Amino acid sequence: MTAGVPELLPQDVGTPIPVSGSVPADTYTYDYIVVGGGTAGCVLASRLSEDPTVSVLLIEQGPVADTWSSRVPLLSGNMFARDSLAARWWSLPLRNADNRFLEIIRGEALGGTSRINGMLYTRGSPGDYNQWKALGNDGWAYEDLESYFMKSENARSHPEAQLRGHDGMWQNQQFTDVPYKTTAYVDHAIELLGVERVPDLNNPDAPTACMGIVDIVQDSEYHRHSTYRAFLPPTLTRTRQDRLKICPNSIVSQVDLARVPGEERIRATGVYFEATNARKAGFRYLARARKEVVLCAGAIGSPQILMMRAQAHLLEKGIPVIKDMPAVGSHLSDHMGVPVAFEVPLSDSLHHLEESPLKAVMELARYIITGGGAFSRPFQNSSTFVPSRLLDDTGSISNKDPHHLDASLPENRPDIELMHIAHDCGDYDVSGKGVYTMLVTLIRPKSEGSVRLATSNPRARPDVDLGFLSDPADYAPLRKGVRFALRIGEEVRKQGYPLSELKVPDGTSDEDVDRFIRANLRTCFHYTSTCRMGHETHGERPSVVDAELKVHGVRDLRVCDTSVFPEIISSHIMAPAVMVAEKCADMMKGMPTV
Numbered sequence: 317m318t319a320g321v322p323e324l325l326p327q328d329v330g331t332p333i334p335v336s337g338s339v340p341a342d343t344y345t346y347d348y349i350v351v352g353g354g355t356a357g358c359v360l361a362s363r364l365s366e367d368p369t370v371s372v373l374l375i376e377q378g379p380v381a382d383t384w385s386s387r388v389p390l391l392s393g394n395m396f397a398r399d400s401l402a403a404r405w406w407s408l409p410l411r412n413a414d415n416r417f418l419e420i421i422r423g424e425a426l427g428g429t430s431r432i433n434g435m436l437y438t439r440g441s442p443g444d445y446n447q448w449k450a451l452g453n454d455g456w457a458y459e460d461l462e463s464y465f466m467k468s469e470n471a472r473s474h475p476e477a478q479l480r481g482h483d484g485m486w487q488n489q490q491f492t493d494v495p496y497k498t499t500a501y502v503d504h505a506i507e508l509l510g511v512e513r514v515p516d517l518n519n520p521d522a523p524t525a526c527m528g529i530v531d532i533v534q535d536s537e538y539h540r541h542s543t544y545r546a547f548l549p550p551t552l553t554r555t556r557q558d559r560l561k562i563c564p565n566s567i568v569s570q571v572d573l574a575r576v577p578g579e580e581r582i583r584a585t586g587v588y589f590e591a592t593n594a595r596k597a598g599f600r601y602l603a604r605a606r607k608e609v610v611l612c613a614g615a616i617g618s619p620q621i622l623m624m625r626a627q628a629h630l631l632e633k634g635i636p637v638i639k640d641m642p643a644v645g646s647h648l649s650d651h652m653g654v655p656v657a658f659e660v661p662l663s664d665s666l667h668h669l670e671e672s673p674l675k676a677v678m679e680l681a682r683y684i685i686t687g688g689g690a691f692s693r694p695f696q697n698s699s700t701f702v703p704s705r706l707l708d709d710t711g712s713i714s715n716k717d718p719h720h721l722d723a724s725l726p727e728n729r730p731d732i733e734l735m736h737i738a739h740d741c742g743d744y745d746v747s748g749k750g751v752y753t754m755l756v757t758l759i760r761p762k763s764e765g766s767v768r769l770a771t772s773n774p775r776a777r778p779d780v781d782l783g784f785l786s787d788p789a790d791y792a793p794l795r796k797g798v799r800f801a802l803r804i805g806e807e808v809r810k811q812g813y814p815l816s817e818l819k820v821p822d823g824t825s826d827e828d829v830d831r832f833i834r835a836n837l838r839t840c841f842h843y844t845s846t847c848r849m850g851h852e853t854h855g856e857r858p859s860v861v862d863a864e865l866k867v868h869g870v871r872d873l874r875v876c877d878t879s880v881f882p883e884i885i886s887s888h889i890m891a892p893a894v895m896v897a898e899k900c901a902d903m904m905k906g907m908p909t910v
């Protein structure tokens with residue numbers, strides 16, 4: 317037992333396979349089964365179990381692990397720490413980027429990726445969701461979703477903001493003090509280049525070209541506020557343990573499907589699962605759902621589970637296919653980032669903590685005593701968003717026509733984000749140097765990849781093809797973004813600040829910049845759209861779930877995580893994952909959605 321969450325074993329919540337006739341059919345039956353206790357899954361399980369008359373089973377692959385370091389912002393975002401519970405494996409080679417391999421990363425613990433990520437809370441542009449609606453998804457325009465963003469959050473730093481939530485379970489806040497000198501020079505340079513600085517990047521009325529400090533999910537004690545800590549804390553799970561059963565360290569292999577008598581359709585009746593511990597392999601269990609099964613296993617896990625029954629090509633792997641759905645695992649989208657790195661004085665970057673253990677210890681002590689300092693924040697503090705078409709040849713925004721900056725219009729969505737990071741983001745040797753990185757990120761990529769089963773073993777990692785640069789149209793905005801970052805560097809130097817180019821393209825031609833992009837491209841781990849929402853299962857825009865997140869043609873089965881995004885949004889995706897779960901809970905409860 318860890319930190320008081322009542323944890324159950326597979327044999328406590330499921331019937332062993334083969335099912336014995338002596339076990340009454342109702343014994344291991346729940347109203348709802350939620351698969352995956354990650355970012356969205358914790359929210360959904362929490363909301364569904366508000367009703368004292370329903371029973372909910374939550375099955376999570378990873379442990380409940382509420383360690384101290386998992387709450388310290390700077391430490392908990394370190395995926396390489398031994399207790400980080402970040403699962404890591406290699407992608408397939410990037411065919412269009414020098415056949416490089418990139419690491420696929422997700423959180424595997426209660427809280428999922430919200431337990432290990434960069435903590436940035438961003439809703440995205442209203443135009444992102446108006447685009448979802450334009451693709452045929454009724455009920456998913458920004459005006460339909462705003463109340464769900466507000467319901468979940470407690471925005472501690474924006475008490476006056478009417479369109480931010482202040483009573484929700486999930487806390488976020490913003491640090492307005494500038495942590496390193498570089499930031500002030502960089503921000504000033506960006507303003508000189510025509511981008512407006514805004515106090516709240518989550519204000520839906522902010523222009524599409526804007527820059528500001530990003531809110532982070534953090535509670536009043538300056539701890540990371542993962543969705544586990546916010547929505548399923550021990551105080552809540554203990555009072556609901558009669559109706560909310562939490563089974564960690566268990567992996568769901570398949571959804572149990574049965575034909576609906578007299579109908580073409582099939583229905584989800586339960587899930588098969590087993591302990592994650594390899595020594596328990598071979599002991600399988602079945603839990604049944606009276607009402608619905610909901611997959612919240614993330615944009616890699618949910619298609620992996622569905623593919624066990626739903627793709628014709630899997631016949632070759634000996635997997636019997638119940639329903640052919642070509643969109644399952646297809647259309648993987650991710651933000652791709654190109655780090656443009658500058659050298660700055662060591663004291664102005666996070667590297668000074670690595671170079672001086674004494675300083676690191678003092679900073680940690682400062683965090684423990686005051687809650688402030690370098691350890692109280694994640695790696696990234698601020699961001700700049702720009703639609704690249706507004707950047708002119710000089711690398712600045714001269715077109716200030718309000719129509720072009722109206723964030724509610726899908727065509728105005730920004731396609732470039734510059735993540736401002738006082739650390740290096742590449743694989744090169746920077747020992748002894750201070751580094752400031754502009755991570756130039758393509759946030760509306762046209763390239764798509766896929767998730768495919770490598771074997772029929774549910775414990776095996778699936779093959780992830782990120783598909784970066786498979787659409788050559790992605791070069792143009794990335795090139796503009798890289799040149800914009802270099803231009804910002806120039807403006808900073810003009811102010812007299814000692815910043816020099818460290819990792820930048822060899823020359824100024826398109827070929828030079830493209831070579832740099834291919835050699836340095838990295839994932840932002842923002843996987844979406846592998847079970848995307850839409851009208852059809854086949855045809856021009858094949859999809860997996862409808863606007864109620866129900867899997868097409870299968871009764872009583874929904875998907876609720878970032879895999880359902882009809883298109884990736886032009887910002888970080890954790891807050892939208894929570895919004896999806898809030899809306900899904902209301903739809904399942906039959907409550908009128910706004």
Ligand SMILES: Cc1cc2nc3c(=O)[nH]c(=O)nc-3n(C[C@H](O)[C@H](O)[C@H](O)COP(=O)(O)OP(=O)(O)OC[C@H]3O[C@@H](n4cnc5c(N)ncnc54)[C@H](O)[C@@H]3O)c2cc1C
Pocket residue numbers: 351352353354355356357375376377378395421422423424425426427428429430432433434435436437438566567568569612613614615617618621840841842843877878879888889890891893
């Ligand atoms: C390193 C990193 C940094 C990031 N930084 C940010 C950021 O700062 N801001 C932001 O907005 N976004 C960020 N993201 C992205 C964002 O955190 C995720 O996209 C989002 O949290 C995913 O939510 P989810 O519910 O879809 O999936 P997850 O949170 O990944 O949850 C899926 C859960 O399902 C479980 N699971 C999977 N398969 C099974 C199975 N078969 N059986 C049982 N359980 C299963 C997993 O263990 C996991 O707990 C980051 C991502 C990473 C990896």
